[in-house]
Amino acid sequence: MAVFKCNNCGNTIDVVTPPETCPSCKQVCEFVDVSCYIPECGGPGSGNINPQVFQESYKSDKK
Numbered sequence: 669m670a671v672f673k674c675n676n677c678g679n680t681i682d683v684v685t686p687p688e689t690c691p692s693c694k695q696v697c698e699f700v701d702v703s704c705y706i707p708e709c710g711g712p713g714s715g716n717i718n719p720q721v722f723q724e725s726y727k728s729d730k731k
């Protein structure tokens with residue numbers, strides 16, 4: 669499982685592969701893998717979010 673964030677509404681979901689449409693906003697949106705893969709936030713398989721990746725995904729929205 670990985671944690672994906674909808675870049676449209678910011679909803680996060682725990683799935684293996686992200687769906688085409690977000691279950692929260694019902695839009696076809698880009699899902700960003702924000703899973704933690706480093707020990708600082710729990711490591712792979714923890715189901716945690718990497719806060720740094722999460723923040724950076726918001727920054728990239730504002731381009």
Ligand SMILES: [Zn+2]
Pocket residue numbers: 674675676677678679690691692693694695697
């Ligand atoms: Zn959404």
